[in-house]
Amino acid sequence: MAFVLEQFVASPTVGQLDCCRKVDLRLVADHYHVSVSSALVKSELKATLITGLVEQGVLRRPTLVESPGTMVQSATEQANIFTTPQFDSVSAGSSPTGSKLDARVKVRMAILQCEREEREREFQLRRELEIRKQEQELEIRKQELELEIRKQELELEIRKQELEADTAVRMRQLELQAAVVGDSAVTPSGPAASFDGIIERLNAGEVVIGDGGFVFALEKRGYVMAGPWTPEATVTHPEAVRQLHREFLRAGSNVMQTFTFYASDDKLENRGQSLKIAGTQINEAACDLAREVASEGDAMVAGGVCQTPSYLSCKSEIEVKAIFKKQLEVFLKKNVDFLIAEYFEHVEEAEWAVQVLKASGKPVAACMCIGPDGDMHGVSPGECAVRLVKAGAQIVGINCHFDPETCVKTVKLMKEGVEKAQLKAHYMVQPLAFHTPDCSCQGFIDLREFPFALEPRILTRWDMHAYAREAYKAGIRFIGGCCGFEPYHIRAIAEELTTERRILPPASEKHGMWGSGLEMHTKPWVRARARRDYWEHIAPASGRPKCPSLSTPEGWGVTKGHTELMQQKEATSSQEIKHLMEMQKKAKSSA
Ligand SMILES: [Zn+2]
Incomplete structure (x- = not known):
């Protein structure tokens, strides 16, 4: 039945309020000016309203509750009591019905009813909270899953981009290789089809x-002693020699030169070679190592001899030639592909070496270690070359x-001399990897930085590009x-001459022309350096602000025939060192 305010005002009872909706309770409160908060729930609103109506005398407070000893109750508890239906209105003038006991039972029932409703409300509230909590957990899980999916999508995208980049790099390498080999069946990084000898190859251009x-390379690695510079490592540390051969082969070398520099008996004897390993043993081991690695790729084995202490000590032609012959015997036994006589300061000794080697029937290359000023006795590069060709060398040059710049210049002078003499030869050059614009006639030996402080002079790989091009242009x-x-x-x-040679070395797989590998660098400013014009024109700093760029060579001016160059077996004594220091002072003051 709908609540009617006028009926309640005419005959107010708690029972009518029990049937009220919340809005009806507010109507009653407004009518009697009972202040109720808008935040109250219905039960609280009703309790507050009943209390207000009791205070105004609209409803009567039950006598039961007011009896002595009754505990002071809260407004809600009081309201619960008033919600019991047995109270009548004051205005009705009626008194509580039934006995006192009935009234107590009814009050108790009303309290129980209220408690039950309270528990139901609490249960409902807890349930709502639980549902809300589960909804929130579901929402969080949903967001976590979405994040996980996004993360996986990103990872897939990154992997895809990496694969695309790898493919692009590989494609560029293949394009480059295809460009240099054309339609040839030659594998770019593998052995070439040709296994001709050195002369056939050079004749074919x-x-x-x-x-x-x-x-030098093995001294830095700890297998050669600076000073004696002898190659006993072929016997004591063959793995180090083999590895260096392999690295040069992988870098594009076609010639595995036997590590027999200063492996002549006279040199081994007078340089305190305490292990007493025979020269023959060192030379044989060197040949075996060079052959082993050469057969792994497109390379020839060259047996090498160089200038001897015997020549500097003014030994006879027969004695000096006997030393070369001994090394040659090993080279022939091991069947090297050709021979190189290199590192000669005096053309006379180089001629003797060529004459000995030529008798073997193998192709002979001959290199002087001189500059444009000629050998230590002033014989010009052109004349040196002519004499070497006449002695039987088919290839002449400088090492x-x-x-590189000075060596190429000197080989050009040799070539001019040979052509002027209407002779024929092929040309070779094997320079230092150090810049030496300040050297005098004896080259880097006279630099005060020799041999332990030359590093600031080292050529960069880009300098080598320029060197290779200049050498090629010089013929x-x-x-x-x-x-x-x-x-x-x-x-x-090898990379500079890729087009001419139609081949890239295996080591270029880890390089990329002109720094193209930098395209994959982490830092963008380094990636920007992945281009030829950057590296080709770089002027690298030395990082040594207190150092001069050039030095003054020590010009001792001694050579074959001078007392100071007479070779000895013993190490120099401290007395002799003092004498040498005096000479050094004189050489400096005259420089
Ligand atoms: Zn050298």
Whole structure:
């Protein structure tokens, strides 16, 4: 039945309020000016309203509750009591019905009813909270799953981009290789089809790439002693020699030169070689190592001899030639592909070496270690070359002592001399990997930084590109290196001459022309350096602000025939060192 305010005002009872909706309770409160908060729930609103009506005398407070000893109750508890239906209105003038006991039972029932309703409300509230909590957990899980999916999508995208980048790099490498090999069946990084000898290759116009100097490279690695510079490592540490051969082969070398520099008996004897390993043993081991690695790729084995202490000590032609012959016997026994007589300061001794080697019937190359000023006795490069060709050398050139620029310049002078004499020869160059614009006639030996402080002078790989191009333009077709060269220098030569040689070395798989590998660098400013014009024109700093760029060589002016160059077996005494220091002062003051 709908609540009617007028009926309640006419005859107010708690029972009518029990049937009220919340809005009806507010109507009653407004009518009697009972202040109720809008935040109250219905039961609280009703309790507050009943209390207000009792205070105004509209409803009567039951006598039961007011009896002595009754505990003071809260407004809600009081309201619960008033909600019991047995109370009548004051205005009705009626009194509580039934006995006192009935009234107590009814009050108790009303209290129980209220408690039950309270528990139901609490249960409902807890249930709602639980549902809300579960909804929130579901929402969080949903967001976590969405994040996980997004993360996996991103990872897939990154992997996809990596694969695309890898493919692009590989494609570019293949394009480059295809460009250099054309339709040929030659595998770009594998052995070439040709296994001709050195002369056949040079006659065919092929560019032959040499290796680097083993003495300096292995001294830095701890297998050669600076001073004696002898190659007993072929016996004591064959793995080190083999590995260096392999690295040069991988970098593009076509020539595995036997590590027999200063492996002549006279040199081994007078340089305190305490292990007493025979020269023959060192030479044989060197041949075996060079052959072993050469057979792993497209390379020839060259047996090498060099200038002897015997010549500097003014030994006879027969004695000096006997030393070369002994090494040659090993080279023939081991059947090397050709022979190189290199590192001669005096053309006379070089001629003797060529004459000995030529008798073997193998092709002979001959290199002087001189600059444009000629040999130590002033014989010009052109004349040296002519004499070497006449002695039987089919390839002539320069190695060691000077930088690439000076060596190429000197080979040009040799070529001019040979052509002027209407002779024929092939040309080779194997320079230092050090810049030596300040050297005098004896090259880097006279630099005060020799041999332990030369590093600031080292050529970069990009310098090697320029060197290879200059050598090629000069008509030199056997292009390699000597002291200071590391495999990456040889690789640079091979890369510069890729078009001419139609082949890339295996080591270029880890390089990329002109720094193209930097395209994959982490830092964008380094990626920006992945281009030829950046590296080709770089002027690298030395990082040594207190150092001069050039030094003054010590010009001692002594050579074969001078007392100071007479070779001895014993180490120099402290007395002799004092004498040498005096000479050094004089040499400096005259420089
Ligand atoms: Zn050298």
